[in-house]
Amino acid sequence: MWRKSSYSANAxxxxxxxxxxxxxxxxxxxxxxxxxxxxxxxxxLSVKLGKFARSGQTD
Incomplete structure (x- = not known):
């Protein structure tokens, strides 16, 4: 079963x-x-810890 992120909305x-x-x-x-x-x-876990955030961005 495949799931789409809730952040995707209808995209x-x-x-x-x-x-x-x-x-x-x-x-x-x-x-x-x-x-x-x-x-x-x-x-x-890496995403949650912000390891992939752009430089200076934490959200």
């Missing part, structure tokens, strides 16, 4: 996450990038 240019499957672009739903659960958890 068509979105990334979706599939539990145990990976991530995919809504414009190319037939393909996806497999992501290991541990790697996904690490990525989410």
């Amino acid at each position: 068509v240019d979105c990334v979706e996450v599939g539990r145990g499957v990976g991530i995919r672009d809504t414009k190319a739903p037939a393909t996806h990038l497999a992501v290991a659960p541990g790697s996904w958890s690490t990525f989410l």
Whole structure:
């Protein structure tokens, strides 16, 4: 089952996450990038900690 971020609203240019499957672009739903659960958890934690924020931006 694929989920789109609530931040995407009704936009068509979105990334979706599939539990145990990976991530995919809504414009190319037939393909996806497999992501290991541990790697996904690490990525989410990094996002929450602001490691991908632009320089000087924390929100």
